[in-house]
Amino acid sequence: MARVLILDSVDRSLAAELESHGISVSDLAKAEPAAVEAALPEAEGIVVRSRTQVTAAMIGQARRLRVIGRAGAGTDNIDKDAAHARGIEVLTVPGGNDRAVAELVLTFLFAFSRQLVPAVDASRRGEWAKSKLGGFELGGETLGIIGLGKIGKTLAELAQGLDLEILGFDPFVDPSEWTTPKVAKCALPDLLERSRFVSVHVPLAPATRGLLGAEELARMRPEAYLIQCARGGVVDEDALADALEGGRLAGAGLDVFSTEPKIPPRLAQNPRVLATPHIGASTEQAQTKIARLLAGSLVRFLQG
Numbered sequence: 001m002a003r004v005l006i007l008d009s010v011d012r013s014l015a016a017e018l019e020s021h022g023i024s025v026s027d028l029a030k031a032e033p034a035a036v037e038a039a040l041p042e043a044e045g046i047v048v049r050s051r052t053q054v055t056a057a058m059i060g061q062a063r064r065l066r067v068i069g070r071a072g073a074g075t076d077n078i079d080k081d082a083a084h085a086r087g088i089e090v091l092t093v094p095g096g097n098d099r100a101v102a103e104l105v106l107t108f109l110f111a112f113s114r115q116l117v118p119a120v121d122a123s124r125r126g127e128w129a130k131s132k133l134g135g136f137e138l139g140g141e142t143l144g145i146i147g148l149g150k151i152g153k154t155l156a157e158l159a160q161g162l163d164l165e166i167l168g169f170d171p172f173v174d175p176s177e178w179t180t181p182k183v184a185k186c187a188l189p190d191l192l193e194r195s196r197f198v199s200v201h202v203p204l205a206p207a208t209r210g211l212l213g214a215e216e217l218a219r220m221r222p223e224a225y226l227i228q229c230a231r232g233g234v235v236d237e238d239a240l241a242d243a244l245e246g247g248r249l250a251g252a253g254l255d256v257f258s259t260e261p262k263i264p265p266r267l268a269q270n271p272r273v274l275a276t277p278h279i280g281a282s283t284e285q286a287q288t289k290i291a292r293l294l295a296g297s298l299v300r301f302l303q304g
């Protein structure tokens with residue numbers, strides 16, 4: 001009987017679906033590292049989200065491993081070279097969390113435009129801070145989307161419904177070929193200079209590491225906000241902290257960090273930052289969809 005280890009928290013329906021096909025499942029998402037190490041040599045499949053780093057050493061320990069199921073889109077936490085060298089398949093679920101991530105981006109936009117967090121904080125302190133809490137409407141503002149894959153496109157669709165003007169940068173996608181949403185393609189410097197909100201939606205790869213560094217951030221308007229719900233490492237976090245501390249950027253909504261599961265203190269404690277612990281894909285709907293799709297792929301793979 002094929003044995004699959006679940007190493008990160010995923011929807012329970014994934015295990016149930018595998019078991020209904022006769023696949024034995026051990027949920028080790030909350031187990032101590034020693035228990036995971038002990039189970040690895042017998043595993044034919046492992047399932048991870050973004051928390052577990054699937055290293056070459058781990059792959060080496062899993063002598064019978066045939067497949068790595070990534071309950072999500074990115075594979076930057078998996079040593080793919082080590083996996084492919086052993087002929088181990090890496091299965092992902094592109095598209096499972098598009099809506100969830102796009103909605104989190106909009107949550108940041110609304111929170112910044114209406115000073116939601118300062119307003120709630122003041123109310124909790126017993127203050128009536130109405131006179132300090134003027135906001136602005138999103139309609140007519142410009143949203144620049146870097147990366148026009150599935151998530152970038154979903155965000156553009158939702159943003160269009162809010163009457164945001166949408167700029168897009170992606171060397172591989174021409175949004176003029178889309179019937180909807182309407183996205184004006186432009187060069188990265190132009191997008192950075194014109195947008196009130198800039199949202200990043202590219203995978204982490206050698207070409208995108210540090211894509212937004214000091215030079216790029218300096219192009220943004222002082223009243224602009226950066227939203228980063230893609231992958232830690234795409235934005236230079238020190239340069240971002242410098243820009244925020246120097247008042248050269250109005251704020252940043254950050255869900256992903258190069259230091260996960262820690263948030264750099266300069267960012268976490270900056271009042272201009274709204275930081276969340278990589279919850280972009282953590283909606284009921286995304287997680288059940290991802291579980292269903294990944295279970296289907298794993299069953300097909302393991303049962304030939």
Ligand code: MLT
Pocket residue numbers: 049050051071072073074097278279280281282
């Ligand atoms: C994804 O790649 O879809 C997410 O980062 C998965 C996660 O939330 O861990």
